Amino acid sequence: MSEIQASIPNAGNITRAQLDNGVTLLVYENPAVLSVNVMGSLQAGGIYETPRQSGLASLVAGALMTGTRGRDFDAIHGSLEDAGADLGFRGHMHKLGFSGKALAEDLGLLLDGASDCLRNPIFPAEHVERLRGERLTWLQYSNFDTRYRAAKAMRQALYPETHPYHYGTYGDEASIADIALDDLKNFHAEHFGPAGMILVIVGAVDAADAIGLAADAFGDWRNPEQPAIRQAHEPEQSTADLRPSVSVPGKTQSDISMGIVGPARKAGDYLAAQLANSVLGEFGMMGRIGKSVREEKGLAYYAYSRLGGGHGPDPWTISAGVNPENVELAIASIMEEIERLTTEAVTDEDLADNQSYFTGRMPLRLESNEGIASNIHSMESFNLGLDYLANYDDMIYRITTADLLRAARNYLRPERMVVAVAGPEASTP
Amino acid sequence: MPNLTHHTLPNGLTVLLREAHSAPVISWWLAYRVGSRNEPTGKTGISHWVEHMMFKGTKRFPAGALDREIDRAGGQWNAFTSMDATKYFETLPANKIDIALEAEADRMTKALFDADETESERTVIISERQGAENQPTFWLQEELRGAAFRVHGYHHEIIGDETDLRTMTRDDLYAHYRRHYQPSNAAAIAVGAFDTREMLAKIEQRFGAIEGGAAPDLFSRTEPEQQGERRVTVERPGNTAFFELCHRAPAATHEDWFKLRLLDAILSGSSGASDNKTSRLYQALVKSEIAAGVGAWMTPTVDPYLYSIIVTLRDGRSPAEAEAALLKEIARLSADGVSEAELNKARKQTRAAFAYSRESVTEQAYGLAQSFILGDVHWFDKFSDRLMRVSAADVQEAAARYLVPQRRIVGILNPIAQDEEGAPA
Numbered sequence: 001m002s003e004i005q006a007s008i009p010n011a012g013n014i015t016r017a018q019l020d021n022g023v024t025l026l027v028y029e030n031p032a033v034l035s036v037n038v039m040g041s042l043q044a045g046g047i048y049e050t051p052r053q054s055g056l057a058s059l060v061a062g063a064l065m066t067g068t069r070g071r072d073f074d075a076i077h078g079s080l081e082d083a084g085a086d087l088g089f090r091g092h093m094h095k096l097g098f099s100g101k102a103l104a105e106d107l108g109l110l111l112d113g114a115s116d117c118l119r120n121p122i123f124p125a126e127h128v129e130r131l132r133g134e135r136l137t138w139l140q141y142s143n144f145d146t147r148y149r150a151a152k153a154m155r156q157a158l159y160p161e162t163h164p165y166h167y168g169t170y171g172d173e174a175s176i177a178d179i180a181l182d183d184l185k186n187f188h189a190e191h192f193g194p195a196g197m198i199l200v201i202v203g204a205v206d207a208a209d210a211i212g213l214a215a216d217a218f219g220d221w222r223n224p225e226q227p228a229i230r231q232a233h234e235p236e237q238s239t240a241d242l243r244p245s246v247s248v249p250g251k252t253q254s255d256i257s258m259g260i261v262g263p264a265r266k267a268g269d270y271l272a273a274q275l276a277n278s279v280l281g282e283f284g285m286m287g288r289i290g291k292s293v294r295e296e297k298g299l300a301y302y303a304y305s306r307l308g309g310g311h312g313p314d315p316w317t318i319s320a321g322v323n324p325e326n327v328e329l330a331i332a333s334i335m336e337e338i339e340r341l342t343t344e345a346v347t348d349e350d351l352a353d354n355q356s357y358f359t360g361r362m363p364l365r366l367e368s369n370e371g372i373a374s375n376i377h378s379m380e381s382f383n384l385g386l387d388y389l390a391n392y393d394d395m396i397y398r399i400t401t402a403d404l405l406r407a408a409r410n411y412l413r414p415e416r417m418v419v420a421v422a423g424p425e426a427s428t429p
Numbered sequence: 430m431p432n433l434t435h436h437t438l439p440n441g442l443t444v445l446l447r448e449a450h451s452a453p454v455i456s457w458w459l460a461y462r463v464g465s466r467n468e469p470t471g472k473t474g475i476s477h478w479v480e481h482m483m484f485k486g487t488k489r490f491p492a493g494a495l496d497r498e499i500d501r502a503g504g505q506w507n508a509f510t511s512m513d514a515t516k517y518f519e520t521l522p523a524n525k526i527d528i529a530l531e532a533e534a535d536r537m538t539k540a541l542f543d544a545d546e547t548e549s550e551r552t553v554i555i556s557e558r559q560g561a562e563n564q565p566t567f568w569l570q571e572e573l574r575g576a577a578f579r580v581h582g583y584h585h586e587i588i589g590d591e592t593d594l595r596t597m598t599r600d601d602l603y604a605h606y607r608r609h610y611q612p613s614n615a616a617a618i619a620v621g622a623f624d625t626r627e628m629l630a631k632i633e634q635r636f637g638a639i640e641g642g643a644a645p646d647l648f649s650r651t652e653p654e655q656q657g658e659r660r661v662t663v664e665r666p667g668n669t670a671f672f673e674l675c676h677r678a679p680a681a682t683h684e685d686w687f688k689l690r691l692l693d694a695i696l697s698g699s700s701g702a703s704d705n706k707t708s709r710l711y712q713a714l715v716k717s718e719i720a721a722g723v724g725a726w727m728t729p730t731v732d733p734y735l736y737s738i739i740v741t742l743r744d745g746r747s748p749a750e751a752e753a754a755l756l757k758e759i760a761r762l763s764a765d766g767v768s769e770a771e772l773n774k775a776r777k778q779t780r781a782a783f784a785y786s787r788e789s790v791t792e793q794a795y796g797l798a799q800s801f802i803l804g805d806v807h808w809f810d811k812f813s814d815r816l817m818r819v820s821a822a823d824v825q826e827a828a829a830r831y832l833v834p835q836r837r838i839v840g841i842l843n844p845i846a847q848d849e850e851g852a853p854a
Binding site: 007032033034035065073074077078081082083084085101102103130133134136137138140141143144145146147249250251252253255283284285291294295296297298299300301302321322323353356357358359360361362363364366367368369370 | 450451452453454484492493496497500501502503504505520521522523525548549550551552553554555556557559560562563564565665666667668669698705706707715716718721722741742743744773774777778779780781782784785787788789790791
């Protein structure tokens, strides 16, 4: 086994334990550092909101550290900051995520803080109102951000109003203004609990000690009211205008956001689609799109593609920032590359380049506590198995050029592609 | 911090090496002592544009070849132009590092600066500037710099003025490159899983034959002393107001820089370790609901620069309210000083931040590259110790000396409403 392979987290060096209340604990000892990171998730994301409450899960996540039954705002933050520790909660579409870091000697402080905020928040009215004001300021500012507006218009055209992905996790000005204090308390009471919770600990710790501290912090948590896990269904074909255009006065550049429904992380062709995406808009200087739009035509500083790949049908997106005069040319250039990817198999050389890229970057992704924790959390969250990273090279090298073509054709359908533009003047792409 | 190897090749190239075997990874940097501060009027943005052209190929590695090679190896590479420096880096699996040494040795003197590539890159860079212009705060920063530095090269944005980006020629860029990209004006830095003797031999092999010479005279102008407070107001379409309060700070190698840095950790909580909600400014501005957010920056620079505090105002609150609250906190600090508890908190946060930064060889190598640029290769290593030595009296003295109207530049960004056609509503 090479040095690189031996250092990859796997079933043999990750300690996994499950508490009887459903919490899954995973610990990876990393004696090369002085610190410790925690990363975790609960089944309490935006997918559990109603459309009227859009942004509620994220607001709850943001308010967790404003006061608990035993500690006020200053006491919660003071205890962490005095130790140079950091802890934060964030509402995602499917889950509430949390992460923190501290010197290794302060792991107990970090876990106790996470436990207190997750289990005992009281949502003090004055703090919730302050947070609401901060969110509204952010949303108002974002309304003048062309990148945000283009991505939002793309998302709303791609997913119908009946689909949770139509709505942003941060909500909008109207929904945030309407959310009541009781909505936060009720959401917490109903959805926060140990069932399905994942907690990963990575750093200069002893695994048995870390499991003990985590069990002390979360072992007696119960919530029999927790609902079943909610899934995001495949969206129906959108009837919205597939070419939305947003005017944002006073800007000098237009942003293009193109999107199509992509594979979920557990889809059988997910890795093939990831490799296809890399060819399209990632490898080297932003893949074929970057080569065409930036390197050859000089139209944009950035032009790239990304594949979401989460718990549901996330979008496969292409983004570019261009001068308003070049919008049409940039879109046409991107569409040409999509057509090429869906009609011609990539060369053996292209495939080999991208396979080498995917497998070669592993050591960099596992360089820090945070990187290791993120990868372990993904393996558990998507039920990939704890030897997923150890087997990753084999899986990547089994993929063929035919697999890439099939995956590209399966998702990148030009007739369903949403092309949203936000810029200084309305222009129909 | 132990085990730093500091060596100079006969051609003048500085070499800084630190073994770190925590992960099978090496971060490799080439740092050049040239940045936007060294650009005369008419050539603003030239350092950054040269940085872009360094990715456009050499005879040995044509454009795109290294993108492919480094991605194939699973590496990352990029470059940054700052006010003081231009830095290039590759972080790679340890057994693939040779390609990075080959690449940087080759493009130190053999970049092509093809005329067609130069023209294509002109529009890319203008697009980069226009993308930045879409953020209202870019306009505020640009005006503030201009107001703060009338003479010194810190007065313009690193990206450059659009008029210069439209008029500079391929020959201008090439001359800038040839003048500044030479061993005596650069440092090679490596941190990671290697044997120091072997790495030094590899560097000597690739860089030793590059012709040496005296380090270039860098274009630089001294900023005269400020004569009273300066103010700028920017109006841009939008609906969020910003207030920025700047004070002139000393150069990063000055002992007072560390006093101000600790002062900042107490005032804004920007320790790099945690998002401080018990800091004085968070309490005075965000908790009081004047602001949606407050942040502060103390950039370590070669010449005296700025200590900046920027406030994002909540809807309905005015820049005047933010200014009054900030000045009240500064006056309190100057008059009453800081407590031992606050000092201890800032010290522990500093220790934690330092521990976090050591997890990544890329961050460690960046720190060494920045140290070289600042003129003290031990600057990063001694950072934590120098902060620990700052006393409560030092912080109070720094507040009284630096946070005064004679060193102050104030910036306000007022949002203006516009209709969909772009005309003032």
